[in-house]
Amino acid sequence: PPETRGAARARTRSGPAPVTDVAKLCVCDLLVAQCDVNCCCDPDCSAADFSLFTTCSVPIVTGDSHLCSQKAAIYSLDVEANPPERIFKLIDQVNPSVFCIHATNYKQALSFNSPEMPTPENFDQLLKQFGSASFSAEPDSWRMNTDAQSPSDANETYRYEYGVPIQTADAFLRLPSPVVSSWCSDANPAGFLVNQATKCTRSVSVEKCGNIQAASMLFYINSSILAVPKSSQMVNITVQSIVVQSLNGMRTLLNGSDLLRLPMILDELCINIVLGVSYHITYTDAGEIIEAAASFVLGAINKEALSIQQSFEISFTQVNTKPVPLSGNPGYVVGLPLRAGFRPPGYPFPVEILFAALVLNTNKYSQLTILQSTSNQDCLAAQGARTPVLFGYNMISGCKLRITAAMKCHPLTQTLLDLLKGQSFPEYVASFGNSQAQDVLDWVPITHLHTSEQRIYNTFQSSCQIPVSLEIEVKWTKYGSLVNPQARIVNVTATITTTTAKQLPSGRERTIPITSSVVFTDISSPAEPGYKAWPTINAKLPFDFFFPFV
Amino acid sequence: LSSVPLQFLFYVNGIYYIFYFVATLAMIIYKSQVFSYPDDFLAPDLALLFIMAILEVLRLYLGSMGNLTEEEAPLGLSLVITVGSVILSVYFLVWQTYILKADVIINAVLLFTYGLESVLKVIAIAAFV
Numbered sequence: 314p315p316e317t318r319g320a321a322r323a324r325t326r327s328g329p330a331p332v333t334d335v336a337k338l339c340v341c342d343l344l345v346a347q348c349d350v351n352c353c354c355d356p357d358c359s360a361a362d363f364s365l366f367t368t369c370s371v372p373i374v375t376g377d378s379h380l381c382s383q384k385a386a387i388y389s390l391d392v393e394a395n396p397p398e399r400i401f402k403l404i405d406q407v408n409p410s411v412f413c414i415h416a417t418n419y420k421q422a423l424s425f426n427s428p429e430m431p432t433p434e435n436f437d438q439l440l441k442q443f444g445s446a447s448f449s450a451e452p453d454s455w456r457m458n459t460d461a462q463s464p465s466d467a468n469e470t471y472r473y474e475y476g477v478p479i480q481t482a483d484a485f486l487r488l489p490s491p492v493v494s495s496w497c498s499d500a501n502p503a504g505f506l507v508n509q510a511t512k513c514t515r516s517v518s519v520e521k522c523g524n525i526q527a528a529s530m531l532f533y534i535n536s537s538i539l540a541v542p543k544s545s546q547m548v549n550i551t552v553q554s555i556v557v558q559s560l561n562g563m564r565t566l567l568n569g570s571d572l573l574r575l576p577m578i579l580d581e582l583c584i585n586i587v588l589g590v591s592y593h594i595t596y597t598d599a600g601e602i603i604e605a606a607a608s609f610v611l612g613a614i615n616k617e618a619l620s621i622q623q624s625f626e627i628s629f630t631q632v633n634t635k636p637v638p639l640s641g642n643p644g645y646v647v648g649l650p651l652r653a654g655f656r657p658p659g660y661p662f663p664v665e666i667l668f669a670a671l672v673l674n675t676n677k678y679s680q681l682t683i684l685q686s687t688s689n690q691d692c693l694a695a696q697g698a699r700t701p702v703l704f705g706y707n708m709i710s711g712c713k714l715r716i717t718a719a720m721k722c723h724p725l726t727q728t729l730l731d732l733l734k735g736q737s738f739p740e741y742v743a744s745f746g747n748s749q750a751q752d753v754l755d756w757v758p759i760t761h762l763h764t765s766e767q768r769i770y771n772t773f774q775s776s777c778q779i780p781v782s783l784e785i786e787v788k789w790t791k792y793g794s795l796v797n798p799q800a801r802i803v804n805v806t807a808t809i810t811t812t813t814a815k816q817l818p819s820g821r822e823r824t825i826p827i828t829s830s831v832v833f834t835d836i837s838s839p840a841e842p843g844y845k846a847w848p849t850i851n852a853k854l855p856f857d858f859f860f861p862f863v
Numbered sequence: 864l865s866s867v868p869l870q871f872l873f874y875v876n877g878i879y880y881i882f883y884f885v886a887t888l889a890m891i892i893y894k895s896q897v898f899s900y901p902d903d904f905l906a907p908d909l910a911l912l913f914i915m916a917i918l919e920v921l922r923l924y925l926g927s928m929g930n931l932t933e934e935e936a937p938l939g940l941s942l943v944i945t946v947g948s949v950i951l952s953v954y955f956l957v958w959q960t961y962i963l964k965a966d967v968i969i970n971a972v973l974l975f976t977y978g979l980e981s982v983l984k985v986i987a988i989a990a991f992v
Contacts, residue, residue, distance in 0.1 A: 379897075379898070381964055410964075411963070411964050411965045411968070412890070412893070412963050412964065412965055413963060413964050414898075414961055414962070414963055415962045415963055415964050415966070415967050416957075416962045417960065417961050417962065418958055418959065418960055418961075418962075419900075419904055419960045419961070
């Protein structure tokens with residue numbers, strides 16, 4: 314009959330009845346029908362087993378200790394007796410506190426809730442309540458709240474935040490990068506304000522010249538960027554410049570770089586393959602992208618090439634600012650170039666008037682640079698090769714100069730000075746890595762010294778003094794807190810050492826070495842930890858304490 | 864003549880009731896933090912405590928006035944309200960959600976005071992009539 318079946322089903326559905334008798338509760342009884350070691354409350358243990366125990370792992374089983382009086386079962390081992398036997402005592406434990414529970418009219422207060430058994434009727438409700446990652450007491454009202462929020466969000470203005478992927482019309486602005494191996498993966502989105510530079514390898518071949526999407530310019534500029542997330546305002550990617558790299562590595566900048574150059578086959582070479590893309594995104598401080606430009610490096614591959622290495626870069630500039638790369642914030646970071654500049658001509662030097670901005674050289678090679686040694690060590694042939702001075706890296710470089718009899722003194726001196734100092738040797742060096750051009754006091758002037766190589770000074774100065782070495786000594790100190798000291802440049806001295814060049818007889822020639830070096834010296838004074846002064850007891854009598862005697 | 868012991872008892876009752884009210888409220892807050900005290904059980908307990916406070920003020924005022932002006936009507940009304948206060952005190956002694964030992968002690972003292980007061984009120988009414 315269905316009624317008994319239903320009743321039986323209901324009976325089997327309820328969980329086991331909770332055990333509340335302390336005499337029958339045993340937490341250490343884990344093995345069924347076997348004696349657990351050191352478990353004095355185990356009913357499966359006999360007296361012989363008890364005599365082998367050393368301690369009782371469960372000495373007391375009590376009810377809720379908040380109650381004023383509760384039953385407690387105490388188990389202990391009597392080790393004095395021979396053989397040791399277990400003692401079982403059932404006592405009433407009294408809670409002496411005045412805030413013990415005398416009685417309660419709330420049945421569930423003293424035990425845990427038995428969970429509801431799922432039945433076909435309440436299954437859906439239980440699933441809604443407990444089925445997700447967190448239990449919800451009121452599942453329906455929660456869902457209604459989130460629905461109410463999303464239409465109001467649509468009226469808010471969105472903007473890009475740091476790290477948010479830049480959205481395009483169909484997906485995200487891609488910056489291919491190597492994942493796991495060095496092969497390019499096109500799924501890396503570019504993050505807003507995250508300057509990235511990646512290099513990866515792509516497999517190409519001349520046969521598939523026109524078919525490789527990722528090697529053509531169109532792939533990188535055909536999607537337009539959304540100015541703000543989830544909007545319909547688009548920003549097209551313009552082509553800023555195209556550099557063509559020939560097979561032997563020589564790069565030439567193309568004029569009139571508006572044309573789109575697609576890969577095509579020419580003389581058994583596949584030309585106009587994208588070897589590098591550099592995105593420049595201009596943004597406003599409201600988190601909106603207003604301009605996007607891409608510079609390309611196109612190259613060519615021949616029949617033997619199986620893969621090319623592509624390099625990608627993205628940089629962000631705020632609108633109406635000129636980006637100046639910082640060499641540290643605030644102290645110089647080892648390995649970053651020294652920032653240097655000139656005071657522009659025409660500005661007077663009085664102390665009160667605000668100094669005009671120093672002309673900052675953003676071009677790498679106009680900063681403080683020294684001569685770069687080349688493979689052929691001829692000074693005159695290597696004109697123009699300079700390397701920037703990096704903070705913390707002592708450098709020395711040089712070349713050999715061949716002097717012939719035909720060379721005149723003064724032009725030679727001038728050439729050597731140009732060689733050693735470079736075309737635009739700066740006048741000031743920034744003392745901090747993030748010094749602004751407006752704060753002239755943050756800039757250290759370069760001191761120039763001249764020394765002569767010969768110890769004995771010739772009274773006859775008719776012979777030629779030619780500069781043979783330039784030594785730049787940068788003195789820096791640690792500035793700031795003990796735990797995070799910042800490097801600060803205090804002094805920059807450029808020492809030019811000259812030597813006499815004796816007039817050579819005609820036909821003879823001489824080779825003299827020319828050196829230039831940069832040395833960084835740490836002149837920080839040892840740090841002194843500063844402690845707070847001991848507090849003093851300020852015990853002073855009031856002003857008129859001795860009135861009227863004083 | 865007004866009953867001096869009754870007036871004294873009213874005075875003591877007033878002071879004791881202030882202590883009783885603050886203690887019971889504090890203990891209800893303690894119970895709600897330490898034990899599981901659902902809202903459907905907490906609301907009646909708090910409501911009855913505040914009703915008891917109002918009744919107590921009314922009762923003491925009427926009783927004191929009746930005793931001092933030697934009128935039996937306010938004293939009788941006060942006696943009737945005392946019955947209500949007794950029932951509420953018994954609630955807090957027996958039918959509350961959690962009854963702590965401290966609850967038992969202060970409610971027992973309150974009931975004893977009520978009993979003594981009722982006896983003295985009956986005697987005073989008999990004297991005034």
